[in-house]
Structure formats: C-alpha cells, structure tokens
Amino acid sequence: MSNDSVLDKSDPSVRETLTYDLAIVGAGPSGLACAVRLKQLDPGLSVCVLEKGASVGAHILSGAVIETQPLDELFPSWRNAPPPSCIEANAEQFWWLTRTGALRLPIPPQMRNKGNRIVSLGSLCAWMAQQAEQLEVEIFPGFAAAEVLIEREEVNGVRVGSFGVDRSGRAKPSHSLGVDIRARFTVLAEGCRGHLSKRLIHRYGLDGVGDPQGYGLGFKELWQVPDGRLRPGLVQHSIGWPLDNSTYGGGFLYHCDAQRVAVGLVIGLDYSRGEFSPFDVFRQFKHHPMVRALLEGGNILSGGARALSEGGYQSLPVCEMPGALLIGDAAGMLNVPKIKGVHNALRAGMLAAEHIVGTGDVAGFDARLRGCAVGHELKKVRNIRPGFRYGLWWGLSNALWETASGGRSPWTLRNRADHAVSARAAPPAGSIPDERRDLPPHDRAALAYFAAVAHEEDQPIHLRIRNPEMCTGECREKHDNPCTRFCPTQVFEMVDEAEGTGLRINASNCIHCKACDIKDPYQIVDWVPPEGGSGPNYRNL
Amino acid sequence: MKILVAAKRVVDPNLRVQVKPDASGIVTEGAGMSVNPFDEIALEEALRLRERGHAAEVVVVSIGPTQSRQQLRTCLAMGADRAILVETEVSLQPLGVSRALLRLVERERPTLVLLGKQSIDDESSQTAQMLAALWGRPQATSVSEVLIEGSCVRVTREVDAGMEVLELDLPAVISADLRLNEPRFVKLPDIVRAKRKPLDIHSLDELAIEGGNHPRHVHYSSPPARKRQIMVEDVPALLRSMRERGVIT
Numbered sequence: 001m002s003n004d005s006v007l008d009k010s011d012p013s014v015r016e017t018l019t020y021d022l023a024i025v026g027a028g029p030s031g032l033a034c035a036v037r038l039k040q041l042d043p044g045l046s047v048c049v050l051e052k053g054a055s056v057g058a059h060i061l062s063g064a065v066i067e068t069q070p071l072d073e074l075f076p077s078w079r080n081a082p083p084p085s086c087i088e089a090n091a092e093q094f095w096w097l098t099r100t101g102a103l104r105l106p107i108p109p110q111m112r113n114k115g116n117r118i119v120s121l122g123s124l125c126a127w128m129a130q131q132a133e134q135l136e137v138e139i140f141p142g143f144a145a146a147e148v149l150i151e152r153e154e155v156n157g158v159r160v161g162s163f164g165v166d167r168s169g170r171a172k173p174s175h176s177l178g179v180d181i182r183a184r185f186t187v188l189a190e191g192c193r194g195h196l197s198k199r200l201i202h203r204y205g206l207d208g209v210g211d212p213q214g215y216g217l218g219f220k221e222l223w224q225v226p227d228g229r230l231r232p233g234l235v236q237h238s239i240g241w242p243l244d245n246s247t248y249g250g251g252f253l254y255h256c257d258a259q260r261v262a263v264g265l266v267i268g269l270d271y272s273r274g275e276f277s278p279f280d281v282f283r284q285f286k287h288h289p290m291v292r293a294l295l296e297g298g299n300i301l302s303g304g305a306r307a308l309s310e311g312g313y314q315s316l317p318v319c320e321m322p323g324a325l326l327i328g329d330a331a332g333m334l335n336v337p338k339i340k341g342v343h344n345a346l347r348a349g350m351l352a353a354e355h356i357v358g359t360g361d362v363a364g365f366d367a368r369l370r371g372c373a374v375g376h377e378l379k380k381v382r383n384i385r386p387g388f389r390y391g392l393w394w395g396l397s398n399a400l401w402e403t404a405s406g407g408r409s410p411w412t413l414r415n416r417a418d419h420a421v422s423a424r425a426a427p428p429a430g431s432i433p434d435e436r437r438d439l440p441p442h443d444r445a446a447l448a449y450f451a452a453v454a455h456e457e458d459q460p461i462h463l464r465i466r467n468p469e470m471c472t473g474e475c476r477e478k479h480d481n482p483c484t485r486f487c488p489t490q491v492f493e494m495v496d497e498a499e500g501t502g503l504r505i506n507a508s509n510c511i512h513c514k515a516c517d518i519k520d521p522y523q524i525v526d527w528v529p530p531e532g533g534s535g536p537n538y539r540n541l
Numbered sequence: 542m543k544i545l546v547a548a549k550r551v552v553d554p555n556l557r558v559q560v561k562p563d564a565s566g567i568v569t570e571g572a573g574m575s576v577n578p579f580d581e582i583a584l585e586e587a588l589r590l591r592e593r594g595h596a597a598e599v600v601v602v603s604i605g606p607t608q609s610r611q612q613l614r615t616c617l618a619m620g621a622d623r624a625i626l627v628e629t630e631v632s633l634q635p636l637g638v639s640r641a642l643l644r645l646v647e648r649e650r651p652t653l654v655l656l657g658k659q660s661i662d663d664e665s666s667q668t669a670q671m672l673a674a675l676w677g678r679p680q681a682t683s684v685s686e687v688l689i690e691g692s693c694v695r696v697t698r699e700v701d702a703g704m705e706v707l708e709l710d711l712p713a714v715i716s717a718d719l720r721l722n723e724p725r726f727v728k729l730p731d732i733v734r735a736k737r738k739p740l741d742i743h744s745l746d747e748l749a750i751e752g753g754n755h756p757r758h759v760h761y762s763s764p765p766a767r768k769r770q771i772m773v774e775d776v777p778a779l780l781r782s783m784r785e786r787g788v789i790t
Contacts, residue, residue, distance in 0.1 A: 016730050054553065055573035084570055123571050143729055163726040176726040224562060259562060301559055454555035537555050540571040 016179045020046045020138075022356065023157055023183035025145045025196060027051035028060060029121065029342050030328025031189030032128040033074055033349030039135035041357040047137050048181065049129075050160065052144035052512075054454075054533040056129040057122030059191075059512055061220050061306040061541040062342065063252055063264060064121045065089055065113050065235055070346035075131060083127035085120045085540055087257050089113040090233035095290070097241040097251070102290050109403060110337040110381065113235050118254045118262075120222075120540040121342060142533035148196050148324075149180060150203075155323035157182040158196070163531055166458050185356055186324040189349065192307045193514040195527055197330040206317035206326070212417035213332055214311040214385070215518045216249065219282040219488065220264035220541055221450070222256075225298035230255040237339070242284040245392040247271045248385070250339075251285050253294065260301070260540075261294055266339075268310065269418040269486075269519050270389065277485040278305075278515075279444050283437050292439065300440055302539040303450040305488040307514040310336050311415050313375070313382040320365045325352050335377055336385040337399065344374045380407035386415055419521050444490035448509040451489070452537035455508035455530055462530040463491060463505050463516060470522050471503040479521050486519050511536045542711075544587040545651035546601045547642060548580040548616050550609040551662045560761045567662070567761065576612045578724075579657025581619075583717040585724040586687055587655050588620045595689040598622045600649060604641050606630055610740060617735035618727045624738070629745040634755040639671035644748040646676055651712065653694065658683045658716040669716035679709040685720040 022038055024031040027049045035047050053059035071078050092113050096103040129139050146161035160178035165171060188197045192215065201207050236253040243249045248268030255261050265282040286295060309315070309332030316333070319326040327333075327348040334341035351372060355365045369375055383402045388395030402409060441447045465471065475481055476494070481503075483492035489509040494501055512535045517527040552558060553573040561568055576584075587599045601621040603609045606628070613624040627641050646654060654676075659666035666682075673680030686697035694713055698705045699720070709715075773779045783789045 016728075018730055018733065054555065057571070058573060120571065126571070138733065140729055140732060142727075160729060174723055174726060176728055179729045302557070450557070452555055452557050537553065537573060539556065539559075 015177050018048070018179055018181050020048045020181060020183045022047040022185050022187065023181045024049045024187045024189055025158060026189040026191060026194065026328075026330070027053075027056045027129055027139055027141065028125060028189055028191050028328060028345065029128070030330075030345035030349040031187065032056075032125060032132055033070070033346040034187055034189065034327065034352045035137040035139075035349075036074060036128065036132050036135060037350040037353035038357060039132070039137055041353060043135070045357070048183075049132070049137060049139045050143050050145045050158065050181070051139065051141040052529050052532055053141060053535060054537060055126070055141045056139065057126040058141070058537045059535055060122040060125050061218070061304045061538055062121035063218075063220070063254065063262065063339065064124075064342055065116050065118050065254065065340065066121075066124075067116055067340060067343040070343050070350065074346060074350060083119065083124045085123050085256060085258075085260075086117050087233055089116045089118055089235045091231065092235040093237070095236065095238040095240075097238050097288055097290070099241050100289060102238070102288070108337065108399070110335070111237060111339065118233065118235065118256055120256075120262075122538050122541050143178075144529035144532040145181075145196060146178060146529055148186070148200060149182065153322060155186050155200070155321060156184075157186060161529055161532055165460060165531075167460060169460055172458070184323075185362055187352055188324060188326050188330050189328045189345075190330045192309045192329040192332070193517055193527070194330040195517075195529060197326055198517070200321060200324065200326070201317050204318075204321040206319075206321060207315075209318070210316060211311060211314045211415035213309055213315045213317075214415045215269040215418050216266045216308050216310045217269055217278050217305060217486075217488070217513065217515050218264060218266040218308055219278070219303075219305045220262060221286075221303035222301045222540055223261050223263060223295050223298045224259055224301055225261055225294055227259055229294055230259060230261055232257055239392070241288065242281050243267065247273075247276070248388040248392075248395070251291070252339075253291065262541075263291060263295065266308070268388070269307070269515065270416065270421050272421045274479055274482055275485065279447065279488045283439070286439050287437050295439055300450055302452070302541055303441065303447055304511050304536050304538055304541060305447070305513045305515070306511075307518055308341070309334055310385055312336055312385055313378040314386075314412055315415050316370075316378065318366050319348075319369055320362050323362065325362050325365055327352050333374055333378065335381055337381050337403075344377065347372070347374050382407065383409055383411070383413045386413035389416070419519055419523055444488060445509065448489040448511065451511045452539070453489070453509060453511055453535065454537060455510070455534040457508055459531050459534075461505050461507045462528050463507055463510065464526040464528060465503070465505075466524040466526065467522070468503060470524055472501055475522060476501070483516055483520060483525070486515050488513055488515065492516065542596045542652040543598045543600065543649065544590060544596045545646065545649055545654045546580070546584045546587050546599060546616070546621065547638075547654070547656045547668070548584060548601050548603050548612060549577040549657075549660045549662075550574050550603060550605050550612045551577045551660055554578055554661055560763050564760050564762060566758065574608070574612065576615055577657050577660045577662075579659060579661070579717055579719070581657075581724045582719065582721050583655040583657050583715075584616055584619060584621060585722045586717060587653075588725075589722065590653075590687070590689060591620075596653070600625065600651070602627070602642070602645055604629065604633060604638050604745075613740055614732070614735050615727060617738045617740070618731040619725060620731070622738070624740045626740065626742045627745055627748060628742055631745070633745075635665045635667035635671055637750060637755065638668050639675055640750050641745065641748055642668070642672050643675045644750065646672070653711060654714045656714070656716045658718050666716075669714050673714040676712075676714065679713045680715070681707050681709055681713065682716045683718040684715050685718045687715060687721070
C-alpha cells in the first residue's frame with residue numbers, strides 16, 4: 001500500500017503527503033471514466049479523485065442528452081441498473097422562437113437523439129462514483145486541488161487547499177493544512193476553464209498552436225410541474241428569441257420523469273453588447289409563451305449556471321504536458337452542433353487511462369486523442385460554431401454547407417477570444433425588452449438560493465482581482481463594468497462608498513461558473529477554489 | 542472511560558429540502574447526506590475529552606440504512622476509534638432509537654453517552670431524554686460546556702433565564718447544543734486511515750428491539766412562500782404601511 005509512509009505522522013504543523021500512481025482533479029464524467037478504466041485495466045494501480053464540491057455531482061450542471069456508446073464500453077451492464085433519472089429520448093422538436101410565436105424547423109442531422117438518454121449529469125456522476133469506489137478508487141469530495149506541484153519542469157501532483165483560513169489569510173483555531181498528493185501522473189479533469197488547467201496551459205504554452213478557446217454560458221433549472229403537461233422523453237431545442245441574430249445560443253427543454261422538466265439556455269460568451277445580461281435573457285426565455293405554459297404553477301427544484309467550452313477542434317490545446325494530461329471540458333471537447341460533450345469526455349477519460357496503462361507514460365496521448373473518435377468528430381464540425389460569429393443567418397447557411405460536405409471544406413474558420421469582443425455598454429434602450437417576468441428566480445441573488453450555494457463567509461475572497469484600480473478606472477469608463485452584468489449570481493457589484501465607487505465582491509454567492517474568469521475584458525479576474533466543499537449544491541442538474 | 546456517541550445520517554444542511562409531490566415525505570434522491578451537525582458537535586466534544594485524557598475510547602454508533610456507513614466513516618475520519626452501525630431500512634422513531642441505543646449501552650458499558658440535542662431533519666429532540674430514562678441514568682440536554690470532575694460531570698446549559706450549571710453522576714447522557722464547540726475539519730489522510738478502523742454492523746433484529754406504536758407521518762408540506770418585501774421611503778411611510786396592514790393601530 002503506497003500510503004503507509006504517512007500513517008504515523010500526527011504533527012498538525014507538518015504538511016502530510018499521500019502518494020498515488022494517478023491523481024485526478026475533478027469527479028466529473030471524464031475524471032471518473034479515467035479512474036474506472038484505470039482500475040479495470042490494472043487493479044494494482046492506486047488512483048484518487050479530488051472533487052471541490054461537497055459531494056460528487058454538487059458542482060455538475062449540464063443539459064444533458066447523452067450518447068450512450070461510451071457508457072456501454074465502460075460499464076457493459078449499466079442498462080441493468082441504470083443511474084437515477086435516466087430516460088430514453090423518444091421524440092424531438094427544433095423550434096425557431098419569436099417574441100410571441102414559435103416555428104417548427106426540421107431537425108439538423110447532428111441533433112437527432114434516437115437512442116440517446118436524457119440524464120442529470122450530476123446524478124450520473126454520483127452513480128459513476130459509486131461504481132468507481134467499488135473498484136477501490138479513492139474519491140475525496142469536499143477537497144479542492146489548489147496548486148499544482150511541479151518539480152524539474154514536470155507535474156508530479158497537486159496540493160489540496162487548506163481549511164480554516166480567515167478573510168485576511170490568517171489561520172483560524174480550526175485551521176487544517178492541505179495535504180500534498182504526489183502522483184506519477186496527474187490528470188486534469190476540472191471541467192471548463194479549470195483554474196489549474198488554465199495555469200498549466202499557460203505555463204507549458206499548450207494553446208500556442210491553436211486558436212484561443214471559445215466559451216458559452218449555460219443556465220439550467222429543474223422544475224416540477226403539474227401533472228399532464230410533459231411528454232417524458234421529449235427533447236426540445238430552440239434558437240432565436242430572446243437572443244438577437246448577432247448572439248449565438250439556444251434554449252432547451254428536456255421532459256424528464258416524475259413530472260420534472262429541465263429548462264435551459266446556452267449563450268455564446270462572444271456576445272459583444274456590453275449591456276447584455278445573460279441571466280435576464282434566460283429569464284426572458286422562460287417567459288416565452290411555449291416555455292411559460294410548461295412552467296407556470298410549477299416549482300423550481302434546483303438551478304444554476306456553468307460555462308462550457310465551445311472552441312472545438314481549432315481551440316483544443318495540446319492535451320499533454322510532462323507528467324500530466326488534460327481531458328474533458330478542461331481541454332474543450334464539446335461537439336457544438338451536436339450540443340454534446342459528455343460522450344467525448346467519457347471517451348477521453350478512458351483513453352487517458354488506456355494510454356497510461358499501455359505505455360507507462362503520458363507522452364503521445366495528444367496524438368492518440370486527435371486520431372481517435374473524439375478528434376475526428378470535433379474536426380468534422382470545426383467550422384460550424386465559428387460561422388455564427390457573422391450572425392445567425394450566415395451561421396445557419398454555413399452550418400448547412402458544412403453538414404452537407406461532411407466537414408471536408410479545405411478551410412478552417414478561426415476562433416477569437418471571448419473577452420476581446422466586448423464592446424462598450426450601450427444605453428439599455430433597444431436591449432432586452434422589459435417583458436413581464438414573474439417566474440422565479442426573480443433576481444440573481446435568488447438564483448444563488450436555488451443553487452443552494454454555501455460558502456464559509458470568513459475565508460479569503462476566492463475571486464482574485466489582479467489590478468483593482470482597473471475596475472474603478474478604465475473598465476468603468478470603457479465598459480461600465482460588465483462583471484456586474486455577466487455574473488449569473490451578482491457576485492460583483494459597484495457600490496458607492498465614502499471614498500468613491502468601489503468594487504464589492506460577494507464571493508459567497510459564487511456558483512463556480514467561471515464566466516468572470518472568461519469574459520472580463522481585461523483578463524484580471526482569477527478564479528481560485530474556495531475552501532473545499534464550498535459552492536453550489538446542485539441536485540439532479 | 543469510554544464515550545459512546547450517536548450520529549444520524551441526515552440530508553445535508555446546505556441543501557434546500559424538497560417535499561415529495563404526493564406529500565408523503567422529503568425527496569432524498571440526488572441529495573447529499575451528512576452527519577447530523579449536532580451529533581458532529583457531540584463527537585467533537587468526545588474527541589476533545591479523549592485528547593484531554595478523560596476518555597480512552599470513543600465509539601460512534603448510527604442507526605439507519607446501509608448507506609449510513611458513509612457518515613460513520615466520516616466520524617472515524619474525525620477521530621472516533623471505532624463505529625457500530627445498526628442497520629435498518631425502517632425509519633425508527635426516537636423511542637425505537639433509544640431502545641436500540643440502550644442495547645448498545647448495555648453491551649458497551651460507556652461512562653458517558655453524547656448525542657446531538659436534536660436531528661436537523663425530524664427535530665424531535667427526544668432520543669437523549671428517552672435513553673436516559675430507559676437506562677435510569679442522569680441526563681443533561683442542550684449543553685454548551687462539559688467538564689469532567691472525577692466521577693461527576695459538570696455541564697452548562699443555556700436556558701431562558703441565563704446559564705444553568707448542573708452536576709451529574711456518571712454514567713450519564715448529555716446532548717450537545719450548537720455552542721458547545723466547533724467541529725474540526727476532516728483531514729484527507731484521516732479519511733484514508735478511517736477505512737481501516739473497525740466498523741461493526743448489527744441488524745435491528747439482532748438487538749431484539751420491540752416495534753411499538755410509532756407516530757405516523759400524515760402529510761408533509763413546504764412552509765408558505767414568503768410575501769415579497771417592499772421598501773419604504775422613511776419612518777412615517779413605514780408607520781403608514783404598518784397601519785394599512787393592521788400590524789399597528
């Protein structure tokens with residue numbers, strides 16, 4: 001047993017070390033698939049999974065309609081004892097919405113969902129974690145990886161964040177020093193815009209050859225609605241209203257079991273209008289006559305938001321570095337036209353384990369990933385998402401061409417960094433019309449309530465601003481502080497104080513969506529993990 | 542001396558509790574579960590008594606479904622020496638729980654039994670009292686300070702009029718209030734170590750607990766939604782508004 005070396009240490013002032021063959025950061029689909037596959041291939045290897053959420057699934061938010069083929073590969077008998085809230089997609093609709101109407105569109109071939117399953121990715125991950133624990137994977141929910149351990153230019157583990165530190169950074173009586181996890185190989189499976197992945201991509205220049213990553217912000221709520229309104233298994237997608245033609249995005253309604261429906265909207269973070277507020281647009285979407293008719297009189301059970309990577313093939317960073325791999329949405333493996341990434345995350349996780357066990361090394365993983373189904377799939381659809389930068393109509397025509405030609409265009413459209421396309425905030429006239437909006441949550445603080453956010457108040461602010469003068473100076477003048485609008489739970493507020501206007505950070509409202517880290521026009525916001533176990537407590541999202 | 546701590550598996554206190562649509566109970570699907578926070582405080586106190594040299598062993602016990610092992614592992618990772626699970630799929634009421642605890646008390650012969658003053662789910666606040674009565678030993682509830690003095694224990698309780706200090710002969714039953722202490726953070730290496738600590742499992746039948754007549758839950762519902770707040774300009778407006786609503790005359 002590789003952990004025996006630490007068993008006798010009890011001095012609390014000494015930082016303890018645990019040693020594993022493989023350390024995985026993040027108990028999402030890719031990280032758990034990697035852990036499970038590794039144990040299936042070689043039960044003698046030790047593997048641990050660190051998860052910053054209080055439980056597995058607490059920080060997971062996704063549509064999600066998933067392709068099941070990778071699940072068949074990983075758990076051949078999963079259909080006999082399927083994860084909870086998992087139903088087969090049996091009908092689908094694609095709608096073009098206007099302010100008051102809806103026009104049924106033909107379903108694009110990538111969006112056909114026959115045989116796919118509507119799941120709660122949070123429940124799926126909790127279920128996967130149980131399977132992993134049976135294989136003796138050690139999963140540590142409530143422990144955030146705060147730093148990467150690097151020796152001689154090689155990643156050799158992570159440092160877990162400490163507990164019991166007060167706002168000013170001093171140790172409280174309950175202080176407990178985070179441990180070091182040393183591992184032969186480290187797998188970063190943090191999800192979109194992982195804070196360690198971000199640093200490592202920068203440090204090793206992994207994004208040097210590709211385009212900048214592009215992102216979207218997805219909102220999702222789970223509602224329980226009166227009997228008789230839903231058709232379990234129905235998958236509905238929409239484009240159009242309330243987004244204008246220059247803003248990429250779309251809505252979804254997934255009819256689940258137990259009178260529950262998942263409602264959501266994904267918005268491209270390359271929107272350029274500074275006055276844009278993603279939260280208000282999502283609220284507006286819920287009040288479209290078609291959506292409202294489903295939700296009215298129901299109860300919202302849980303809700304939240306999370307950024308997702310939309311850059312695709314041309315933005316995929318090099319997924320390997322000395323001692324470590326990057327998998328899942330931490331790298332960006334979402335197939336945008338399919339609106340699916342979970343299957344690729346699972347595949348990448350399995351491939352990472354197979355590569356490590358097969359070669360005893362991480363080198364060569366990137367080439368293998370690009371050469372496998374994940375790479376092929378992403379390459380084929382690479383031009384579709386960037387086409388929407390020229391507006392909805394151009395984007396749809398381009399998507400038609402790319403689909404018809406099977407992605408064989410000799411060109412590749414480029415991606416731009418989302419933060420670089422923020423324009424100055426325009427006066428609110430002409431933005432979102434002030435429609436009747438009475439469905440909860442009524443404001444962004446209420447969304448934090450439905451996300452069941454919990455943070456210890458007395459801890460350092462985990463949204464670090466590198467240059468606070470920028471907020472009250474240039475950003476205020478040029479952009480009117482977009483952070484006060486793009487954050488789905490209003491973490492950032494400009495408040496008038498005696499000394500003048502200042503930025504107030506309500507860090508305890510943060511749902512860890514990472515929108516600020518991505519969209520801040522000056523790239524001076526660094527999201528770092530708060531005390532382990534803090535953050536949203538999503539249920540069945 | 543040996544301390545027995547009782548710990549209940551409950552829905553994580555940070556979650557929003559949801560009532561089932563048919564009003565038959567609380568939705569636990571997809572809910573994170575944790576150790577009842579008051580029981581965690583009781584355990585922390587037991588660990589501190591052991592660290593101060595008053596106790597040689599801390600045994601933690603839970604009565605509940607098989608998944609309660611998870612919470613017992615957390616207690617072991619906090620520092621309990623060993624754990625006992627009385628496995629049952631039936632939801633026991635306080636009387637059944639105290640009867641089961643009594644059986645374990647007879648077997649384990651602890652000098653002190655520490656429990657939370659109530660569980661955050663049912664909030665009955667009865668188990669400690671019933672156990673003390675069945676066992677025929679002194680009890681102190683909602684305790685915010687515990688001092689062992691030879692064969693006695695001196696405890697402080699918060700009561701309406703202020704502080705009440707009681708002296709109890711040991712063995713005794715004590716239930717913990719929120720202010721007793723702040724439980725420690727579980728350390729990651731201790732979670733690994735806890736996997737090797739003993740966890741004994743008994744069935745309810747093995748303990749020969751009588752069923753008895755339990756209260757039946759008839760209906761669950763969410764509290765009525767709070768009305769939207771209004772902001773008033775100044776004090777006269779506040780008074781006017783309160784008068785309109787009949788709050789004052």
